[in-house]
Each structure stands twice: as structure tokens, then as C-alpha cells.
Amino acid sequence: GENVEQHPSTLSVQEGDSAVIKCTYSDSASNYFPWYKQELGKRPQLIIDIRSNVGEKKDQRIAVTLNKTAKHFSLHITETQPEDSAVYFCANSGGCNYKLTFGKGTLLTVNP
Amino acid sequence: DAGVIQSPRHEVTEMGQEVTLRCKPISGHNSLFWYRQTMMRGLELLIYFNNNVPIDDSGMPEDRFSAKMPNASFSTLKIQPSEPRDSAVYFCASSIGTSDQETQYFGPGTRLLVL
Numbered sequence: 001g002e003n004v005e006q007h008p009s010t011l012s013v014q015e016g017d018s019a020v021i022k023c024t025y026s027d028s029a030s031n032y033f034p035w036y037k038q039e040l041g042k043r044p045q046l047i048i049d050i051r052s053n054v055g056e057k058k059d060q061r062i063a064v065t066l067n068k069t070a071k072h073f074s075l076h077i078t079e080t081q082p083e084d085s086a087v088y089f090c091a092n093s094g095g096c097n098y099k100l101t102f103g104k105g106t107l108l109t110v111n112p
Numbered sequence: 113d114a115g116v117i118q119s120p121r122h123e124v125t126e127m128g129q130e131v132t133l134r135c136k137p138i139s140g141h142n143s144l145f146w147y148r149q150t151m152m153r154g155l156e157l158l159i160y161f162n163n164n165v166p167i168d169d170s171g172m173p174e175d176r177f178s179a180k181m182p183n184a185s186f187s188t189l190k191i192q193p194s195e196p197r198d199s200a201v202y203f204c205a206s207s208i209g210t211s212d213q214e215t216q217y218f219g220p221g222t223r224l225l226v227l
Contacts, residue, residue: 034216043219098209
């Protein structure tokens with residue numbers, strides 16, 4: 001899972017709006033795509049993940065989509081709330097090792 | 113389960129001193145990862161172990177950094193001698209370690225400041 005590009009680096013939305021964060025990757029062997037949320041001063045925590053045999057996965061207000069042909073995957077948060085404010089990281093892995101390659105992160109701010 | 117445990121949580125030291133960071137993975141997890149997080153470089157993988165064996169240390173910055181995993185429940189990351197540019201948050205994470213599609217669980221991190 002080498003080289004993951006994540007956009008945007010910062011995102012500000014109004015409470016109730018949707019937020020979308022996108023990542024692209026280069027390694028076609030990638031087959032696992034987790035998203036982590038990191039609140040200020042805390043550890044990264046998994047919020048959702050998707051594997052290469054699935055194109056979309058949803059968990060309440062959070063969804064992730066995967067396009068293996070285009071080598072990109074996205075995080076969608078609907079009905080955003082102030083507590084969604086955090087840094088979100090995409091990552092991927094695959095091939096013959098267990099390591100994750102992380103994007104640079106997106107600072108999401110949800111304004112009340 | 114207590115989750116991944118790291119110590120110390122904070123460390124302030126002077127340039128040139130040796131620093132040792134400690135990690136206890138989740139019981140039953142066979143893979144352990146050391147990351148460094150800074151504003152400039154983001155979250156970087158330094159090294160990871162599987163079944164106590166170092167698998168990939170390509171992220172270790174230089175010879176001043178070393179990591180060991182003497183048994184399944186303990187790992188150390190050592191910096192000797194430390195430099196101000198080593199100041200960062202160091203995270204340890206663990207996973208079950210049987211495939212490349214597993215969740216990694218992060219510890220609380222060690223905030224290191226080298227003066």
C-alpha cells in the first residue's frame with residue numbers, strides 16, 4: 001500500500017451538512033482500506049473499513065466507497081455534528097505485508 | 113481488555129540522552145507496530161514485528177533508533193542519543209497478525225520532547 005494521497009487537508013462544514021474526504025493510492029495490490037479518526041490529543045481510532053471485494057459500506061452516518069479501477073476511496077459523513085470534528089486518516093494495505101500506509105490526514109471542523 | 117499500553121505517556125529529556133519507550137500489545141495480538149507522528153510528516157511507520165520478529169524496519173530514521181520485542185507482550189523503542197528533531201508523539205499499535213486486512217489498535221502514545 002505505498003503512497004496514499006488524501007484531500008482536502010482541511011474541511012469546514014456547517015452542522016447538518018455532509019463531508020466527503022477522498023484518497024487515492026498507487027499500489028494495485030492494496031486490498032484493505034481503513035479510516036481512522038483522531039481527536040485532539042488522542043489516539044487514532046478505527047471508524048470504518050472496507051475490503052477490496054466490496055464497493056461500498058455504510059455504518060449509520062458514515063459510509064466508505066471504493067473504486068479499485070480508479071484506485072480511489074472516499075469517506076462520507078452525513079448529518080455532521082460538532083463531535084465529528086477531528087482529524088481523519090485514510091490508509092491502505094495489501095500485498096505480502098501487514099503494514100498500513102496512512103494519508104496525511106484531513107482536519108474536519110463542524111461549525112454549530 | 114486494557115487495550116495497548118504505552119509508557120511513559122510524556123517524556124522530556126535533553127539532547128544526547130537515551131530515551132526508551134515501552135509498549136504492551138493487546139493479549140493475543142501477534143503484530144506490533146511503532147509509529148511516529150509529527151505535524152510536518154504525519155503518521156509514519158517506523159517498524160513492525162510479527163510473532164516477535166522484526167519484519168520491516170525501513171521506516172526507522174537512522175541508527176540512533178532501535179526496537180526490540182523480546183516476547184509477545186512487550187516491545188521497546190530506544191533512541192540513543194536523542195536529538196530535538198526526534199520530538200514527536202510515538203504510537204504503538206497491535207493487530208491479530210494473521211492477514212493484511214486487520215484493524216490496528218493504537219495505544220495512547222508517548223509525547224516526547226527533546227530539548
